[in-house]
Amino acid sequence: MDTADDRRGALIAMISVLVIDDHNMLRGALCEILDQASDITVIGEAADGRAGVERAELLRPDVVILDVEIPGDDVVQTLRKIQQASPESRVLIVSMHQDMSLIRELVEHGIAGYLHKSARLETLLSAIRTADGDGEVIVYVSWQEDRRARADSRSESPDQALTARELEIVELVASAMSNRQIANALGITEGTVKRHLRNIFRKLGAVSRLDTVKRATAAKLIGPYSPE
Structure with a gap:
């Protein structure tokens, strides 16, 4: 039988996530999917950079999922503001873009990872779960998903990022x-x-x-x- 301490421990272990993406349908679908994970809870969402920064400061999530193209400041400025508003939050970029010069710039500014939106759900969940660790930044671009799919079709081990x-x-x-x-x-x-x-x-x-x-x-x- 679970005790109150057990339940509190389970709550402490949950990873809180804030999703910032201006595509309402995609953002809503992502939030629903993430909430189905037993160790992840979406505590907020926003459709633009300004609202995202405000929610990050208010909610102090463990992980912020941030799209590159959102209304407001450019992604680097938004990233900096989130880091100032909630220093303990780790920012995970999820985008359709895979400009390596931008990715390197974001890595230099301390993101936890960069995932192309073609990445599988398992890849995203893994990135969220390791975002607050001390490991190296994970960069996952679309060509890797294509190679992973081909590897799966041959029953080979999937590529890692x-x-x-x-x-x-x-x-x-x-x-x-x-x-x-x-x-x-x-x-x-x-x-x-x-x-x-x-x-x-x-x-x-x-x-x-x-x-x-x-x-x-x-x-x-x-x-x-x-x-x-």
């Missing part, structure tokens, strides 16, 4: 830096670079550093690649 660190390493590989140079540039060990590269190879389906760069370029993860 590239992390912000892995994206950074791909860019450095594209600039012809060696593992040692990458390690020095990022302040990590050469062994850690090799571990990241193994993960990157697996996720992109690449067989070499050059193949990694070509695949990342084709997927628009990095800028155009011009082999010497």
Whole structure:
């Protein structure tokens, strides 16, 4: 039989979420879906940046789901205001856009993750559940969902998202830096670079550093690649 303490503990374990998206139908559907998760509760929603900031300050959610294109300030300004209004909240961007320069800028401003709207529900739930952890920022773009679907059809393990660190390493590989140079540039060990590269190879389906760069370029993860 559950005690009052057990019930209070269950409530404490719930992840509170605020959804900010100007598409009323999509926002409503997302809120309904999230509320069906046993450990997630939607405590508020907003259709524009100003209202989103006000609700974040009032409700202090664990996680804020923020679309890129909403009425009001641009997404970076809105992000900053949310962080000021509710410093403990972690912001998860969910958008149809996958401009890598914007994603990198948002990562630098402290987002918990960036998911393309083609991502599966399981991917979103996982991102929400890990948003307040100390792990690396998760970046999930549409090409990964396509590859995941193909992997599922072959009964293979689905691809995982590239992390912000892995994206950074791909860019450095594209600039012809060696593992040692990458390690020095990022302040990590050469062994850690090799571990990241193994993960990157697996996720992109690449067989070499050059193949990694070509695949990342084709997927628009990095800028155009011009082999010497």
